[in-house]
Amino acid sequence: MANDNQNLEKLTAAKAAINYVKNNDVVGLGTGSTATLAIKELAKRIKDGFKITGVPSSEATKELAISLGIPLLALGKVSSIDVSIDGADEFTKEFNLIKGGGGALFREKIVASLSKKRIIITDGSKLVERLGAFKVPIEVNPNAEKYVMIKLKKLKGTPVKRIENGKAFITDNQNYIFDTDFGLIDDPEKLASELNQVDGILAHGIFVNLTDSILMAKGEEIISYHKSI
Ligand code: 5RP
Numbered sequence: 001m002a003n004d005n006q007n008l009e010k011l012t013a014a015k016a017a018i019n020y021v022k023n024n025d026v027v028g029l030g031t032g033s034t035a036t037l038a039i040k041e042l043a044k045r046i047k048d049g050f051k052i053t054g055v056p057s058s059e060a061t062k063e064l065a066i067s068l069g070i071p072l073l074a075l076g077k078v079s080s081i082d083v084s085i086d087g088a089d090e091f092t093k094e095f096n097l098i099k100g101g102g103g104a105l106f107r108e109k110i111v112a113s114l115s116k117k118r119i120i121i122t123d124g125s126k127l128v129e130r131l132g133a134f135k136v137p138i139e140v141n142p143n144a145e146k147y148v149m150i151k152l153k154k155l156k157g158t159p160v161k162r163i164e165n166g167k168a169f170i171t172d173n174q175n176y177i178f179d180t181d182f183g184l185i186d187d188p189e190k191l192a193s194e195l196n197q198v199d200g201i202l203a204h205g206i207f208v209n210l211t212d213s214i215l216m217a218k219g220e221e222i223i224s225y226h227k228s229i
Helices: 004-018 033-047 059-067 105-114 142-154 188-196
Strands: 026-029 053-056 081-086 115-122 136-140 158-161 176-181 201-204 213-218 221-226
Touching (some): 004 033, 004 081, 004 115, 004 221, 026 033, 026 105, 033 059, 033 081, 033 115, 053 059, 053 105, 105 115, 142 176, 188 201
Parallel strands (some): 026 081, 115 213
Antiparallel strands (some): 136 176, 136 201, 158 176
8 A cells, every 4th residue: 555655645746747749739648546647637737728648558547537528548549658657556767667467558559560659658666677576467368267377387486366356357359367487587688578478468567678768756856767779
């Protein structure tokens, strides 16, 4: 559960990210508590006459955006997004992330992949030296449940099927999430590529080469990391 300071930092990061959105942009809308704050800030801008079209990364974000009056395009119907704003569960200064704490990793990855400028916003608690204290969320087709368990164990992972309110957590795409402990990850790119090869995995929460800028709030200050091109 986030404390007051974390919530303030999330808001500070959300406000900073909005400055990267230009009038008439198509904006990828992330999922989670930090992305929610950015979406609310965007909605305020729209009320002041700003025009954007949002592309939601989850059903929850879609509902939120509709409730705030943000015009939307469906993710499956867009071929390019100007800028996306999303949160992360962990990040390193090498721009590698773990995402999917909210279970929206697949659509978040598609949003990031379609975006010209990918901005990650976080409070001060998400920066790590090495990824992996946060267990890697992996979205699994239920028909491959046992098969993927075996494969993940072969990759030295310890998968645990996510349970919510006493039942299996079901994603927006009708799949399971396996929160998988790989220990601290030496080579995120290698692990990401190994996971990409397992049939039955729709997506995993290791995001490599999918981030351009990270805005992390520390107190009321913003610490920015920008990838040099
Ligand atoms: C959802 C995500 C979120 O971006 C991530 O879990 C961070 O969430 P929060 O902003 O609530 O800390 O990947 O699938």
